[in-house]
Amino acid sequence: MSVRNDDDDFYGGFDEYDNTYDVQNITQSSQFQQAVARSSHGRRPTTSQMGWRDPLSSHGKPPPTQSVGRSRAGGRTAMAVNNEPARPMTAVRAAGYTSFANKFQAAERAQNNENSLMQVEEKCRVMEQKVVDMLKESMIAADKKNLKEALDKAKEAGRRERAVVKFKEQNGLVETLNLDLTFNVLFNLAEKYEQNDMTNEAVNTYEIIVKNKMFPNSGRLKVNIGNIYFRKRDYTKALKYYRMALDQVPSIQKDTRIKILNNIGVTFVRMGNYDDALSTFEHCVEEKADFTTGLNLVLVSFCVQDAEKMRESFTKLVDIPTIPDDDFLREKDDDDVLLNQTLNSDSLRGLEKQKKADAEKAIITAVKIISPAIAPEYTIGYEWCLELLKQSVHAGLATELEMTKAGELMKRGDIDKAIEVLKVFNSQDSKTASAAANNLCMLRLLQGGRKLADAQQYAEQALSIDRYNANALVNQGNIVYLGGDLEKASYCYREALNNDASCVQALFNLGLAAKAQGNIEQALEYFYKLHNILLSNVQVICQLASIYESLEDTAQAIELYSQANSLVPNDPSILDKLAGIFDAEGDKTQAFQCHYDSYRYFPSNMKVIEWMGAYYIENQFAEKATNYFEKASIMQPNEIKWQLMMASSQRRSGNYQKALELYRNIHRKFPQNIECLKFLVRITSDLGMPEAKEFSDKLEKAEKVRQLRIQRETDSSQGKRNSANSSHSFSQPPSIGFGGSPVGARQFSGNMSLLSTTDNTPFTVSQRDMKAEDYSYSDPIGSAAPRPKTSGNRRNNNGAEDNFDDLEENMLPD
Incomplete structure (x- = not known):
């Protein structure tokens, strides 16, 4: 037992x-x-x-x-x-074990299972919360433009979400899967792929979302896939996905459908199918019009060059209602500064201003585009648009369009009509009249000369209407600056800055005035302050570089010019400046590279062409220098210097026949040029040509003609000096008596003899100094590099040829 x-x-x-x-x-x-x-x-x-x-x-x-x-x-x-x-x-x-004990243990097991289930669910919630936190970090990084970090966090969120799904499947909690979290993770990952230009990965991720039938309304994400193909310029696939997305959107969601239809219309435009694009945009405007779609309709009408369609489209654009103005609400509380400031800084107020600005921009753009196309003349089309605009809800834009019309007339070169348009604004309200007077001042200032007085008058008129007009103060300072009064100009610029601290034109001109006055430190202060406001402004950077160049701080000047060159790499003047500094520093390699780049962007700069030719001559590449001198001779055909340099380069490169031909052409065009004749004599003599005698005679005659001309100019200058000295003694001409004989002729001759006797130096005829003909010449591109000496045909000190009779037999060749 x-x-x-x-x-x-x-x-x-x-x-x-x-x-x-x-x-x-x-x-x-x-x-x-x-x-x-x-x-x-x-x-x-x-x-x-x-x-x-x-x-x-x-x-x-x-x-x-x-x-x-x-x-x-x-x-x-x-x-x-x-x-x-x-x-x-x-x-x-x-x-x-009895029945009672089994029931007790079953209850115990149920209690344990329930507790373990609660623990599993709690762990799942913790894991899902970590996924949500990682999603938030990814979005924050993307908002801060840290796209690489955002993509890494999006991938990490995807890995954690998959771990949550796997954990639930292992514990039998498939019915509790969070589909919304899965959708957000995949959608965020696709967006981050798209932002990092990983288009293939983004398309694959979007396809995963779209093909999963458990995600509701996921079919509209095909718009995103269409946008990716649109940016890749695969317009056929983009159109396909846009239409598939349009089929997935119900008809009650008009806003979404209109946006997709707008994308379809833009795709038709890119494909060149303007008729389908026109019908698409017309349908969008009829269903629910907005300013973007209306402007697209106007642009497509302009593309098909249908004037009637352009008028209809512009009419539909103008008829689109805008946000009502609530200025009357603020007028009641003008004294409440805090309320006005709150209303102006409100986010909804900012959104309202942005929408109004977009509407105005769309209308003004449409007017600028269709005005020359709907009428034979630009002004007639502009007037039609203005009349239609005045009868619409956007009548307040008429004044701004009038100012735009004046600007367009100035761009087209019709200054007189622009002035007439601006003069009409004198009867408008104060701000408009002040702006018009300021524009008239600017026009007269640009015309310069006698128009500066009119410019001053218009500037005073603008300031009399609005004495806080910063632009008018800048123009007044410019007028005074051109007059040479730098102190008063600086005062005007300071006043403009006091009235409007954001007037960068006043600050720039203030720096120029300080630089012209020689106050370099103050000029640097102004330009650096402007540089902090406008970080990438090339003009400000070049001004700073110019100041440092004048201070001989070449390192700082090179750095600033290089920074400006990185912003505008195709500006030849900046490259020319850099080349000049490198050349002064002795860095010929960098100077050549900058000059070469400057020549590529602006091949008509004679200074650069001359430098490049001289560089190749100095480095004994005469054949390359010929190309530059040839281009210079084409641009300045009457300048003999370039043609002589081109011929001299040909001669140095050993192409004597080409050089001789060039010298002959120069001689035919400039027959009296002595330097060309000298080169012709030298080349024909070296080549043993019979023309050498002919060119030698021409050279001799040309030398004599030049000497005679020089002597004649010398005699003429001496005669002028003698006449100037004798004019003091004979201040009055002799009087003529009866019979035509001069009265007092003897006295006149006596005076002449008196003058000769009082002078100690006897009268002699000046001997003309006729110099011998000078047949020497100077190369226009400088003397050639010395050639290596050889032992052949060496002469001794007496001028006799070397004698080889004393050589031994064994030294002679076999």
Whole structure:
């Protein structure tokens, strides 16, 4: 018979729970005692039957007093408690499982499962929250333009979201999958791929979202795929996806459908299908018109060159209502400064201003485009647009369009009509009249000369209407600057800055005035202040570089000019400046590169052409220098210098026949040029040509003619000096008497003899100094590099040829 150990406890392991499972308290419960009695523990034989007493068999309680029945089976006795049938005794004690115990353990397992399920769900929520946090970080990084970091965080969010899905599937929580989180993660990842120009990955991610039927309304994301193909200029696929997205959008969502239709119309325009684009935009305007679609309709009408369609489209654009103006609300509270400031800085107020600005821009752009096309003349078309605009809800734009008309007339070169248009504004309100007077001042200022007085008058008129007009003060300062009064000009510029701190023109001109006055430090201060406002303004950077160049700070000047060159790499003047500094520093390589780039962008700069030719001559590449001198001779055909340089380059490169031909052409065009004749004499003599005598005679005659001309000019200058000296003695001419004979002729001759006798120097005829003909010449591109000397035909000191009679026999060649 097996004996039960005292330490066996069927409910061991439950002590960690609360008071409900406290062993010390549960032994006093009657229900627990009855359960023990019904169990195998309670049906065990007593100590009298077993021959020993278990002090803990009944937990210190006497045995029950119920009737006990005995039965024998296999020599063993079983006790029946509470009239239960006795079972036969065995050698192995019972496991102790009854129906009540099974129910208790099932409840226990259910409790454990419920607790574990709660733990799993809590872990899932924590993991999903981490995914959401990673999504937020990705969006914040994208908003800060950190696109690479945003993409990395989007990928990390995708990995964590997949880990959440896998964890739920392993724990049987598939029905609790968060589809919204999955959609947001995939959509954010696709956007970040698109922002990083990873178009293929973005399209693949969008396709995953679109093909998943569990995502509601995911079909409209095909618009994003169409946008990607549109940027890749694959307009056929873009149009396909736009139409598929349009089919996915219900008809009640008009705004979305109109935007997709607008994309379809733009795609038709890019494909050159203007008729389909026109019908698409017309449908958009009829369904729900906005200024973007209306402007597109006007542009497509202009593309098909249909004047009637342009008029109709512009009429539809003008009829689009705009946001009503609420200025009357602010007029009631003009004294409340805080309220006005709050209203002006409100975000909704800013959105309203932006929409109004977009509407005005669309209308003005349409007027500029269709005005020359709807009428034979630009002004007639402009007048038609103005009349239509005055009758619409956008009548307030008429004044601005009048100013725009004046600007367009100035661009077209019709200054007189522009002035007439601007003069009409004198009867308008104060701000408009002041702006018109300022524009008239600017026109007269640009004309210069006698018009500066009119410019001054218009500037004073603009300031009399609005004395805080900063632009008028700048123009007045410019007028004074041209007059040379730099102090007064600086005063006007300062006044303009005091009235409008954002007037960058005044600050720039103030720096120029300080630079002209020689106040370099103050000029640097002004330009650096302007540089902080306009970080990438090339003119400001060039002014700073020019100041440092004047201060001989070449390192700083090179840095600033290089910065300006990086902003506008095709500006030849900046490259020319850099080349000049490098050339002065002795860096010929950098100077050549800058000059070469400057020549590529502006090949008509004679200074650069001359430098390039001289550089190639200096480096003994005469054939390359010929090309530059040839281009210079084409641009300045009457300048003989370039043609002589071109011929000299040909001669240095060894092409004597070409050089001779060029010199002959120069001689035919300039027959009296002595330098050309000298070169002709030299070349024909070297080549042994019979023309050498002819050119030599021409050179001799040309030299004599030049000497005679020089002598004649010398005599003429001496005669003028003598006449100037004698004019003091003969201030009045002699009077003529009767018969035509001069009265007092003897006295006149006597005066002449008196003059000669009073002069100590006798009268002599000046001897003309006829110099001998000079047949020497100077190369216009400089002397050639010395050639290496050889031993052949060497002459001795006496001029005789070397004698080789004393050579030994063994030194002669075989």
